[in-house]
Amino acid sequence: MRKVAVAGIGFTKVGEPWERNVKELFAEAALGALKDAAHTEVEHLYVANMMGAHLQGQIGMGAMMAEAIGRPGLPAVRIEAGQASGGVAFHEGVKAVASGMSDWVLVGGVEKMSDLLPEAVATALVGAEDQEYTAYTGVTKTGLSAILHRLYSHEYGASPEEIGWFAARSHDNAVGVTHAQYPFKLSIERVMTSPMEADPIRMMECAAVADGAAAVLLGPADKVANGIEVAASTVATDHLSLAARKNPLTLIAVKKAADKAYEIAKTKPKDIDVLEVTDDTTIDGVLSLEDLGFAEKGKGAKMVAQGHTTRTGEIPTNNFGGLKARGNPIGATGLYQIAETVMQLRGEAGANQVPDAKIGMAQSMAGVGSTCSVAILRRV
Amino acid sequence: MRKVAVAGIGFTKVGEPWERNVKELFAEAALGALKDAAHTEVEHLYVANMMGAHLQGQIGMGAMMAEAIGRPGLPAVRIEAGQASGGVAFHEGVKAVASGMSDWVLVGGVEKMSDLLPEAVATALVGAEDQEYTAYTGVTKTGLSAILHRLYSHEYGASPEEIGWFAARSHDNAVGVTHAQYPFKLSIERVMTSPMEADPIRMMECAAVADGAAAVLLGPADKVANGIEVAASTVATDHLSLAARKNPLTLIAVKKAADKAYEIAKTKPKDIDVLEVTDDTTIDGVLSLEDLGFAEKGKGAKMVAQGHTTRTGEIPTNNFGGLKARGNPIGATGLYQIAETVMQLRGEAGANQVPDAKIGMAQSMAGVGSTCSVAILRRV
Numbered sequence: 001m002r003k004v005a006v007a008g009i010g011f012t013k014v015g016e017p018w019e020r021n022v023k024e025l026f027a028e029a030a031l032g033a034l035k036d037a038a039h040t041e042v043e044h045l046y047v048a049n050m051m052g053a054h055l056q057g058q059i060g061m062g063a064m065m066a067e068a069i070g071r072p073g074l075p076a077v078r079i080e081a082g083q084a085s086g087g088v089a090f091h092e093g094v095k096a097v098a099s100g101m102s103d104w105v106l107v108g109g110v111e112k113m114s115d116l117l118p119e120a121v122a123t124a125l126v127g128a129e130d131q132e133y134t135a136y137t138g139v140t141k142t143g144l145s146a147i148l149h150r151l152y153s154h155e156y157g158a159s160p161e162e163i164g165w166f167a168a169r170s171h172d173n174a175v176g177v178t179h180a181q182y183p184f185k186l187s188i189e190r191v192m193t194s195p196m197e198a199d200p201i202r203m204m205e206c207a208a209v210a211d212g213a214a215a216v217l218l219g220p221a222d223k224v225a226n227g228i229e230v231a232a233s234t235v236a237t238d239h240l241s242l243a244a245r246k247n248p249l250t251l252i253a254v255k256k257a258a259d260k261a262y263e264i265a266k267t268k269p270k271d272i273d274v275l276e277v278t279d280d281t282t283i284d285g286v287l288s289l290e291d292l293g294f295a296e297k298g299k300g301a302k303m304v305a306q307g308h309t310t311r312t313g314e315i316p317t318n319n320f321g322g323l324k325a326r327g328n329p330i331g332a333t334g335l336y337q338i339a340e341t342v343m344q345l346r347g348e349a350g351a352n353q354v355p356d357a358k359i360g361m362a363q364s365m366a367g368v369g370s371t372c373s374v375a376i377l378r379r380v
Numbered sequence: 381m382r383k384v385a386v387a388g389i390g391f392t393k394v395g396e397p398w399e400r401n402v403k404e405l406f407a408e409a410a411l412g413a414l415k416d417a418a419h420t421e422v423e424h425l426y427v428a429n430m431m432g433a434h435l436q437g438q439i440g441m442g443a444m445m446a447e448a449i450g451r452p453g454l455p456a457v458r459i460e461a462g463q464a465s466g467g468v469a470f471h472e473g474v475k476a477v478a479s480g481m482s483d484w485v486l487v488g489g490v491e492k493m494s495d496l497l498p499e500a501v502a503t504a505l506v507g508a509e510d511q512e513y514t515a516y517t518g519v520t521k522t523g524l525s526a527i528l529h530r531l532y533s534h535e536y537g538a539s540p541e542e543i544g545w546f547a548a549r550s551h552d553n554a555v556g557v558t559h560a561q562y563p564f565k566l567s568i569e570r571v572m573t574s575p576m577e578a579d580p581i582r583m584m585e586c587a588a589v590a591d592g593a594a595a596v597l598l599g600p601a602d603k604v605a606n607g608i609e610v611a612a613s614t615v616a617t618d619h620l621s622l623a624a625r626k627n628p629l630t631l632i633a634v635k636k637a638a639d640k641a642y643e644i645a646k647t648k649p650k651d652i653d654v655l656e657v658t659d660d661t662t663i664d665g666v667l668s669l670e671d672l673g674f675a676e677k678g679k680g681a682k683m684v685a686q687g688h689t690t691r692t693g694e695i696p697t698n699n700f701g702g703l704k705a706r707g708n709p710i711g712a713t714g715l716y717q718i719a720e721t722v723m724q725l726r727g728e729a730g731a732n733q734v735p736d737a738k739i740g741m742a743q744s745m746a747g748v749g750s751t752c753s754v755a756i757l758r759r760v
Contacts, residue, residue: 053431075614081457099475
């Protein structure tokens with residue numbers, strides 16, 4: 001199996017560009033990745049998108065995006081794994097290069113959510129839950145996270161404010177980030193006085209709807225000058241329903257994907273210099289931090305509240321604002337995480353740079369953990 | 381790059397089982413493939429599905445189907461490439477084994493279309509066309525094929541009846557096939573007197589809505605006893621819109637995927653003993669036959685009408701009824717084609733057996749050729 005490296009990255013500003021369609025967003029990110037890599041050859045295209053069918057009626061985005069980037073004919077496919085689509089598409093792209101079937105593989109993700117009614121987006125977001133069992137009840141994705149939030153507080157005595165800190169910390173890191181949806185601070189007071197979204201989760205604890213696209217060009221490590229090596233890329237799943245899980249507060253898919261990634265990359269949590277996790281609500285971020293191995297179970301919220309995930313803390317996390325502040329254009333999110341990790345490892349993160357970051361991890365999660373992808377990247 | 385083999389196949393009867401959901405259908409096919417292979421280990425699951433979001437509101441079928449087959453936790457992902465989803469998922473599965481990342485990979489496809497209004501299905505079927513350009517006009521998938529049908533007759537002087545023969549030939553092969561949706565003969569008179577669906581394409585020239593699931597287990601060729609070797613697996617795309625293509629009567633994606641597959645497998649059309657092509661309308665089948673290299677451009681319809689694609693003809697085609705008669709549960713169709721090709725190469729096709737079939741080809745196509753996958757399988 002060949003070693004794979006990230007040769008280039010590209011992304012759009014996350015926002016609400018109502019005047020642009022999925023093709024334009026995707027093309028900007030994908031062509032950006034090629035330009036960044038100073039490379040033109042592409043042999044295969046992976047397109048990550050979660051909700052195109054629900055929101056634009058659009059599927060078949062593989063062939064569509066091949067054409068949109070001016071390469072009709074290119075082998076192309078859409079990858080969908082709920083909210084983890086971007087991270088899982090990265091995994092499939094790594095496999096394509098590792099197999100030797102393709103040398104140069106472009107992996108891009110896109111989502112366009114802003115120009116639709118909130119009800120339509122909520123329905124789409126719960127699309128990856130079982131429609132005949134979970135979604136049927138009318139619960140939203142945030143509602144499912146609210147169950148975990150409540151249980152977490154009950155089991156571990158974490159206060160709502162401690163959990164809410166995850167959002168404030170993410171926003172701290174987004175200040176001045178030109179591609180971020182909300183590049184400004186958000187005080188913990190503001191978080192805790194915002195309206196209830198799904199009790200006990202408040203609106204300012206949730207990532208917002210967003211449009212955006214991100215892409216990476218992958219190639220064989222021995223052909224990429226100054227590339228960032230993919231030390232590990234893994235995917236795992238779990239029971240869809242929280243009710244089917246032995247302990248809903250342990251995200252088994254996150255644990256499995258992380259454990260395997262550590263094993264493949266021969267690393268441990270303490271070796272990771274920069275981390276991107278899925279904070280589409282604060283509790284999702286907290287549980288991810290724990291199940292990736294950065295905090296003991298039940299202590300993740302306190303760890304964040306106490307400042308251990310800041311740029312100068314023990315595990316700098318969501319260094320450009322995460323899903324909450326950089327933004328969460330679903331199908332693209334996992335690839336923003338990869339691109340941002342690459343920026344850190346290249347030392348190109350500007351004011352957001354974590355000094356001498358050598359190893360980075362990105363974790364992308366669907367729903368409340370039904371699918372999880374983990375990538376470990378390394379500067380060589 | 382390792383050689384890959386098909387270790388097992390499984391599928392449901394194609395039909396209209398209103399009482400069964402996508403999970404039940406998928407599990408029957410997937411567990412069938414494991415049983416057929418007499419193998420229990422699976423490391424990765426690929427799920428092909430085109431229209432789940434449109435028809436069931438259901439996405440995230442990777443994790444869902446991992447759970448449905450009793451293996452929650454299994455790395456899993458959904459592959460979508462319009463009507464070619466099944467064939468493209470096979471391609472991705474082959475890559476996963478070839479890479480050495482996984483030894484045992486299960487690739488299954490499912491679609492459930494029958495218990496919905498025809499209008500909903502028509503909207504979903506045109507989902508892989510550009511929603512802001514092509515689908516926006518209100519055209520259906522069959523309507524796009526009708527444009528090709530009309531142009532083909534005009535350019536090459538083929539009669540409607542000559543083209544219509546494709547449906548009659550497919551039905552001839554479905555007689556007695558227990559998994560076929562329509563296991564009976566259909567006379568050319570019946571085809572040509574059926575109501576117009578999209579002028580000049582008649583209803584009996586079109587595959588019907590159908591439910592079904594099919595799956596294959598892939599493994600490293602050197603670990604599969606009596607496996608069928610994957611000699612080549614390729615994917616190509618084309619401009620989505622017919623209007624953007626230089627010559628709409630040449631399906632460039634089909635030609636590209638086929639040419640590359642012949643090159644990789646070191647074979648020529650004359651080496652292929654059994655063939656499965658995409659006859660979701662008669663003209664799609666005719667054009668596929670030509671662009672795969674089995675007929676000169678403009679002579680495919682006559683070739684079929686004259687009987688050269690029958691079991692004893694020069695290129696036995698759609699040997700269990702094809703999309704028209706075996707049935708076309710979209711996301712599963714490409715995998716039915718692979719499974720049926722394997723049956724032929726194993727010599728297990730019973731009354732449908734093409735004597736001494738050694739090399740087979742399966743072609744799966746999205747829309748009017750926006751994506752095409754080609755697989756060449758070989759008995760070793």
